[in-house]
Amino acid sequence: MKETLQSFYTERITQFKNHRDSIKNQLRLSSTIRLLLFVAGAAGVYFLWSQWQVAVVIAVATFILFLFLVSRHENLKRKRDFQQALLDRNELELKMLDRKYYDRVDGSQFLKDDHEFSRDIDLLGPGSFFQDLNRSVTKDGVATLAAQFLSNDLTGISQKQEAIKELSEKIDFRHNYGGATATLLNNEKDPKGMLTWIKSYEAFVPSLFSWLPWVWFTVSILLGVAYFNDWVNGYIFSAAFFGGLAVTGKYIKRITAFSANISSLELFFQQYSQLILAVEKESFKSDLLIGLKSRIMVGDTPALSDLKS
Secondary structure, three states: OHHHHHHHHHHHHHHHHHHHHHHHHHHHHHHHHHHHHHHHHHHHHHHOOOOHHHHHHHHHHHHHHHHHHHHHHHHHHHHHHHHHHHHHHHHHHHHHHOOOOOOOOOOHHHOOOOOOOOOOOOOOOOOOHHHHHOOOOOHHHHHHHHHHHHHOOOOOHHHHHHHHHHHHOOHHHHHHHHHHHHHHOOOOOOHHHHHHHHHHOOOOOOHHHHOHHHHHHHHHHHHHHHHHOOOOOHHHHHHHHHHHHHHHHOOHHHHHHHHHHHHHHHHHHHHHHHHHHHHHHOOOOOHHHHHHHHOOEEOOEEHHHHHHO
16 A cells, blocks of 8 residues: 555656646746847847837837736746645655654644643654644644644544545645645735735825826826827926826835735735635535535635635
């Protein structure tokens, strides 16, 4: 049995290594293309500066393409991280088969002196059942598993055994879910910290900024078109441009911090949606797992659909 599992996980490790290395090659190519695009765009603007209309078109096109390539590069990085997470989980299973788990979390922090049995049956601590069983990725997951161990809850044992048996056969689901969770942890912002920021957020710009930027943007576009066709001189266009910069500059620090927080939130929800989607797409047979899945449903509507709307 052990040899069969070792062969199984070794084969998966090779598969995920190949996928990861393939994405790494794509990342190298992506970096090269971005560099070449930047050099080509800069050269085009430099050599065609005398024909400033053409130079502007080249600069704008280069900027748009560069942003697209940056976005694509970030997507590739997330795919690489996911493949690395899958690779790590399969390598972990090989280590666990060889009983090499003494460097993992052992749950000692959850030991209680006044607990009826936590110190008596190697439930927690070095070399314990917890250390052998635990595959939790998050701190909350570790704490939840330890709480289950210490609860001495005898209700629904047969249902729990049925759910465990079903999950034991869903290796791809478990590893994909754990891998997605691991990539979620790569987000620099702590989810609880982001929640605190959302609850405590207060607008820092006057209410007129709800419509003024759109007016300013429209005027700037019109002036740009007029300047491009030599209908107005450069002073008017420059005044509008630098006037906008002056107004924005007053709030630049707060805008930068706000943008960073929003970007982290967007990334967090994108990654978190993958966890929800994984559960929604998976079909379960045991009553316990079906009940847990129903918790992420809003009526008969999947939670992810409700979240997107």
